[in-house]
Amino acid sequence: MLTVHHLGKSQSERIVWLCEELGIPYELKRYTRDSVTMLAPPDYKALHPIGAAPVVTDGDLVLAESGAIVDYIIAKYGDGRLVLRADHPDFAQFLYWFHFANGTLQAGMGRLMLLNRLKLAHDNPMLVATKARVDRAFDLVDARVREAEYLAGSSFTTADIMIGFSLTTMRYFQPYDLARWPNVVRYLGRVGARPAYRRAMEKGDPGMALLLS
Known part of the structure; x- marks a missing residue:
């Protein structure tokens, strides 16, 4: 069975969210960060040579890197969901x-x-x-979700799952005031209201305040 090794407050929340959106069977193993260093514990680091989240196992496979894991799960278990085909008019936006x-x-x-x-x-x-570059990145996201419901257009896709952590939980590590980007805040309201997102966050990080604004 697919096992998601979830490190608390980490990019592996994307993988839990993806599995919940797809409604596929998976096992969730949770790991807690060191209270002093805030780094992954030794048993998490031992999962993969990179020693960082996310990591999944599936039979004999051990796979790291958010994008690779998302692509793997979609290819093996997604049945064409949450991605756009190459002939879709918004395919380039999705990519x-x-x-x-x-x-x-x-x-x-x-x-x-x-x-x-x-x-x-x-x-x-x-x-x-560096701050100016991050501001420009937020500007781009804000402009995109002003004109489209989701990043790829009218369809919720894995692009939205990928960016969710950076707009929310990452701000526990690098605080960022979203007042300048009201469209991002409204977008987070849309994706944050999804039942699969709520289930994923409650399973992966129960009790953690969700930074959706």
Whole structure:
């Protein structure tokens, strides 16, 4: 059986959410971060050489990386759901936003988090440039969800699942005020109201406040 190894407050929430959206059978194993370092515990790091979330196992397979896991689950268990075919008019948008989530937004927020931990001066050129890049990423998301219900258009897809963590739970690690992006807030209201999202978050991180605004 497919097993989702979920590290609390991590990108593996995407995988729990995906499984709930698809309604497929899976086993959920939860792991707690070290209370001091906030890093994964040794038994989680031992799952895969990268030592980070997410990780799934499926029979003898051990697979890491959010995008790879999402693609694997969709290909093996998705039955064509939550993705757009190549002949769909919004296929390119779907591809772009699916990869934008980790390639641009999450990467930028991760860099900003690390720079802030160095306690650099507020006018440090690297800090200023990184913050501006993350702001531009939020600007792009805000513009997209102003004109479309979901990132790929009218259909909810894995692109929305991929970006959800960066817009919400990632802000526990890198706080970000969304007041400048009202369309993002409205979008989070839409995706955050989905029953599968609510089930996933309650199963994976019970009691955690959801940063949907």
